Amino acid sequence: MIFSKTFVAALLLVLSAVADAGKVPVKKCTVKANKNGKDDSDNILKAFKDCQTNSIIEFQKVDYNAHTPITLAGLQNVVVHLKGNLNLPKDMATVQRAINVTLNQPSTYATPWFYIHGTDVSIIGSKDSKWGRFNGYGQQWWDIGNRVLRPQLATFNVTGGLLKDLKVIKPIAWGWNLPGKNIRVENHFVDAAPNNATRESTVVRFQPSSQSKPAERLSPTRASPSTLMVTSKPEQFLIRTHLSLLIGFNLSGHNITVDGYYGHNGDDCISVINGAKDIVAKNGYCGFSSHGLSIGSLGRNGANHTVQNVLFKNWTMDGAVYGARFKSWTGGNGFADNVAWEDITLINVSTGIFVTQNYYDQDKGPRPENPTKSSTRISNFRWKNFKGTLGTNWTDGTCISTPCWNYVPGLDEPKSVIFDLYPGTALDLSLSKIDIRTNKNKKNTNVLCDATSLATGEQDTLGFQCANGPFVATPIKNNKPGQGHH
Template sequence: MHFSILLLVLSTTASAAVVKTGSTCVVTPLGETRVARSIDAIPAGDRDFGESIAELYKSAGAPGALGHYPRPAPSKGSTPPVYVQPSARESTEVSARSAAAAVDDTPQILDAFKQCGTDGTVIFSEGTFNIRQVMNTTALRNCSIEIHGTFVWPADNIQYWLSHSYSVTYAGRSTAWLFGGRDVSMRGFGKALFNGNGQVWIDQNKNAGNQNGRPISLTIWKGTNIFIDGITWRQAQFWHTFVAHSQNVTMTNLDMNTTSHSQYKAVNTDGVDTWNSRDVRIANWTVGCGDDCISVKGNSTNIHVSNITCYSSGGMCVGSMGSNAGQPDYVDNVVFEDVQLYRSSNAAWIKTYPGSGHVRNVTFRNIHFENVNQPIYVTSCIYSYQNCDSSRLAISNVRWENITGTSRYNVAAAIHCSSSAPCTDFSFSGIDIKPMNGGSAKTLCSNIKNQATSGLTCTGPCPGSQPQQLTGNV
């Protein structure tokens, strides 16, 4: 279909900031005087003409496909790339500009999705969009979204977010943006930037865990055939992303970094958590955060994670799960492979509460790390470290293959399975973990049913009280 070129000089009024041509809506920030362009006016090099949503999803989900901005797979022993942290000044300046403008682009963003969210295209031009209200865009159908600018969630209205963020059910968590539908793509072309002004959230939170109302940046909610690619996050409010009650989700070529520049830590800034979802593919990510890099939570099935680099994170994790004793949690068919980790708490690990359900068929493969606190870790009683042997949540058929690097202390692996449901069919191969300060690495194990044939030589028992993070050699 051919669209004529339409150029319109905008004022700062809301009515002029969405230009619709056919089934395409072009959105321009209200706080800036810019030129809105129709679909033909976007340079061909910045767009993919004629590619349907179905074709996009199919190609992205194909084995070996890496999306639009592939990065080379990490190699063992490679030098970590220079990773530029966002400066405190940068974050403060963005927040100040947003607050001073007092502009809210939320109504026009929602209007564009209303007009072009079914069998259409929504294009966000270059510039800064201020989002001052929660957004629910879960009714999209066959919609292509292009983001060429910056989305900023101003932090001068924290009380609004604490009281208005949408519940996502899981553990009392909430989100700033519920995103979903069927056959939907969101592409940033390596240009899109999401800024949550996270430093303000970190400082007001004061190291507390899981503050109620503190919003997840983006939640894929009840979505089917969702494709997200080429977006950068800086200073997220809470978790960067959450995938819940969704199926066939592909997220590729994402860059995330939330770092504290104050005395408080960037707690609960996970890269992504999956929950009650299946057929999720995560590839080509760079993440700097203060919590789990990739976390697969309860009732997640067929999750594939590949080509990930994480800094100062919690690494690749199954869990936590099993916190509700009356509701079993299940995780099946998970692969983490081709991962590099730097200065992380753990590398390849599983954390459960003393609950019920199971973890089955999990592979940690080709994971290399430097300066990781306790690389391989399994616990049946995370956080409380009590009633560890009462858990009925069975963990079986887990493989650790080619796990290499340096541990901060002298424990390479600490595995405590519940005596009420011993771990079965564990397999270890290519394990080469050396303490940073020299000496021999310990491997502590308890209640692994096939320990003798697992491929792991255990140097001693692992107590249920073994913490997730150590403070020194044991």
């Protein structure tokens, strides 16, 4: 069901195998670099056209200027060696004009700069940290909060694929979108942390009263419009925002494994979205105000969305807003089933485990009506072996309104667990071996959970006391036999 361990080896050897058999010649193409600052997109397109099937395509150890959005389609049995770097335009207006007219197929969130389609396609970067990079020059976008016509970096829509040793440096917005199947990602690196700020660098005080004084900014020499800081207390909110919204991977395909990830990015490191099935994401580090290891969002505008069979295992969440997260919209439909987060280390996070089936855009008004009384159903969710610490303040770098877009009643400090459930639609959830402590390494952490939203009998298998207040572990009773993840 999950990505075969022999698949990658077979994929990398397929070209030499057919060559040795004498049946199909393996063609080799080297992408020409202009080396004069001009756009290399035509050279890239030519190489992929000349070596569309049964080929090895090599980027030299130089910087290539990919200044035009590119579609690379119809690839079959192709191994790409990215020994150099691919650079997007540094000028924001150039990016916006190009992405506005490109015919690249849009993804769920945005139009990709690179659209890659085919069968048995590998893109292999470099072990050298200076090469195998996609340079997005996103810092300037984040500094002014520019969200207009932002491209996604790439869509990898292939059957039988490998992404290995690639680096994404200062992307403009979203990273890789993977809607294909039988794909493996290895040793992926993302640097999307602002150069001019840290998670704790700027604090803006806000009081939601008509008598409020102007915001007081602290540490102004380290601040930028991309970094404002937040906690909330009764009658007072501290707001932080970095407008990068950078997701490492959107996974919507089937049979996908991400093994090895190191990233600093302001949204999800891994986001498993509608259509995803049989997903494993393991052995990763996720930092700088990340929104963590996420399912969703699902069910927007009442959509019928599905996610099945997902495992997140062996991750360190350092300075993240969330460790594990599930998010579905008010009034959604469909389901998410058989999802597990295991062996998660938390360092200075705002919320260890967060689930909401009631998400809505709070900066656009109050919670919308739910005339259908529906929700995206969740079932067979497991959180196992979480350990680590919460931060001193509840923070989220994407807050641009008060309350924050992800606010739930009672969110006034870091929490070990938040369950914001739609009544009766969350079944067979359990937490076990949860050791989340305060920043002072004490166990007196708090949770938010409304017992009236639990389905009948759910408290017996939940593993903690569903009530607003201290985290209290409870025995897990009546566990159904044979349940497990991958």
